[in-house]
Amino acid sequence: MSHLTTLDHYFTEKREDHLEELKQFLRIPSISSLSEHKEDMQKGAQWLADSLTNSGLENVVVDKTSGHPVVYADWLHAEGKPTMLIYGHYDVQPVDPLNLWDSEPFEPQVRDNKLYARGSSDDKGQVFMHVKAIEALLQTNKTLPVNVKFLIEGEEEVGSPNLEEYINNNKEKLAADVIVISDTGMQGPGQPAVCYGLRGLCGVQIDVKGAKGDLHSGLYGGGVQNSIHALISILESFRDAEGTIEVEGFYDNVRALSNEEKEAYASLGFDEDELKAEVGVDELFGEKGYTHLERVWARPTLEINGVFGGFSGEGIKTVLPSEAGAKITCRLVPDQDPDEIVAKLKAHIEKNKPVGVTVTLTEFDKGKPFITPFDHPAIQAAGRSYEKVYNVPTAYTRGGGSIPIVAAFDEILGLPVVLMGFGLSTENFHAPNEHFHLENFDQGLRVIGDYYFELAELSKEDLKK
Template sequence: MTEQIKSYLKENRDTHLKELTDWLAVPSVSALPEHKEDVRKGAQWIADELSKIGMNNIEIYETDGHPVVYADWLKAEGKPTVLVYGHYDVQPVDPLELWETPPYEATIRDNKLYARGASDDKGQTFMHLKVLQAILETEGTLPLNFKFCIEGEEEIGSPSLPKFIENNKELLEADVIVISDTGMLDRGKPAICYGLRGMCAMQVDVTGPNSDLHSGLYGGAVQNPLHAITELLQSFRDDNGRILIDGFYDNVQELTEKEREAFRALPLTEEALKQQLGVTELTGEEGYSHIERTWARPTLEHNGIWGGFQGEGIKTVIPAEAHAKISCRLVPNQEPDEIIEKVKAHIEKHKPVGIDVKVTLFDKGAPYVTPFDHPAIQAAARSYEKVYGVPTAFTRGGGSIPIVATFDQMLNIPVVLMGFGLSTENFHAPNEHFHLENFDKGMETLADYWFELEKSIKKEPSAL
């Protein structure tokens, strides 16, 4: 990155923040039908901005759901191509009363930008646009070719994007994908996430008698659905945190010793986590550290359980039904569909007598991992370190971004998760915010990265 680019970013900072504020004012909530037109406005805003900064071939593609915005700049002859992915949709703002300032009126306090989407993911996506604009304005050209794929359904699981990718593989063909929708290790401590867990989620409905029953008249003679569902849930794990579903661990890819050493070197202690969460002990699968359990081991969690009388006081009934929601986080080589079938088989094998069980499936997504010694990832690490002045950590994410695995499987190119958010920034919660320190340093890092990446990778022959 040249000094001219760095100066351009500093001189135009106020303008950039004003532009971002305009985008954050659009309530592009993909989950709520009443915001359908607002989501479309969000797509149009980013399309207009891509045109403004000098991108070409801009198009808003219709899908079965919300639109996908595409743009490109392909004038760096013979150079590799980067596909930048982001999303312009945001989470609902409820509960509104917990926001200190209106969620769609961006406000700066203590060098933090408060608004829905500030960190996840409008702010981080916007940074990519401004960096390319800065390079074009100062250099007149870009060191690489660029394509953009910015969708409007990430916050509802990207249901339309896999089909879009499948139908547009040639359009999206690139040498590397860069996504800024993850976080840093801590303030001033950059990190590159090289792996994500997959997931599958489902609801278990247990039904027994044809109506609620008087517990005095029928208790002891009829199966209680609440007893049955708690018995089922208890059957999933042993006392040491190991999941007891037949074949659950069959395909799990174990951590390498190099990865375990890297995790141990990170400044993430059990004591610090206990203090942060306000708990006295951590639990989990025996034989693994808390980092390994949350980043690289599969889980099965009970997310909710309900049934019977919920009001004040007591109502002595045997309920007619009971329900639970469960989710599994999956690691490389575990296939969501296979795990779902294993869970269903376990339920059928262990269900108590006198009840019926129905399983309803929800979200699912494959896990993803890229070797962290890949040249594109190492180039990102060097750029982070150059700007932040400290070594870059290599982490895995315990959560899931299903579309990352979809990109990996369909386009067969490396994905660099190069985020600038912090875990404390309340994304998905009231008072979401983005540290402007990372808005500034993040753009410097990205500006440096494109030149670093140009030196580090070569254009690959098409595999499509």
């Protein structure tokens, strides 16, 4: 009997039990951003630790950090075989606005073969799948084909402020050959995808200051700089009409797409007309010479996220605003560095600053981009496991968003990162009525179980970056 057949029998027999266990996990309101849920965070960590122990994992511990705890566990008896570090998070987003939920966010319900609850897709459901895959293998085989370590944190939804320090302080404990993360999505229903890269991020606020206070536009208009006009001038200087960023040196370190990547993206058959209808626009927009997928996965951006200043109430107020500001974020790609990009932004603003104002730049979120070559053996092994279960070719994609801690794993531990997720973009994670399609829960359990065997066929040398 093949291992996939054995896993299928086990997961079929245990399905209802596993769903009930997952519901217990989902009932814990482990909202990391709200202080009133600090005790619930402890409960969530302990529930997960107990589940890992019951599944047969060893050295299970709830480790303290300066914030919410991390949960560690391992099983290290596959001599000579690779070691997989599985990362995820047990914290969830707040549930507001509550009135938009069709059922209680922490009282899980199954409707139309979808499990509705906060955290069902992001990320408790996907973490739970790895726990149950380990349980299935230990129950049926009494052993695992590879060595396994778990690191599940409680602060991903607030930017993982303490995890990088934890990783740095526990390099030996976390040493592995590959990192596997199930906190991403599939390409679409029935279309599995392995994500091999994420964009980085840097965010800044621009504050423009003119006169010491707002001025009467009749007395001073035309003779004193208007802070909003000055701000607009700066913002206009960032990009040309076709979206190309005109900050000097911005593209210097951008890694070009390989021909293989371009062919892989083209093979996905992405429908731009469908996207237009989805977002409600007549035309798409972006850097000339690139397809939509290339723009959002592999090209950097500079976007204005908010503008403020002056009078915006009912009617009109004839003043020259003293102050104005804007919030900017840049999505970055390999091999751009967030600190270098911020320095280039500062130089560009100084060069393009209109007379009569001072400009200050405040730095906010930063995260480095990440990429593991999509032909890496660990990535391709994940693709094979998806294909065995879903019976369709696996898509190899990059993510347009950012998970800063992924780059930290890559940089600190120096390991290939495999993002093999089972969510769908329509599942409302971070929004009311979050849900998880149970067909992907069912198939994902089998994919994960098979992946451990696929990884066991690779040597540690194969997995070195």
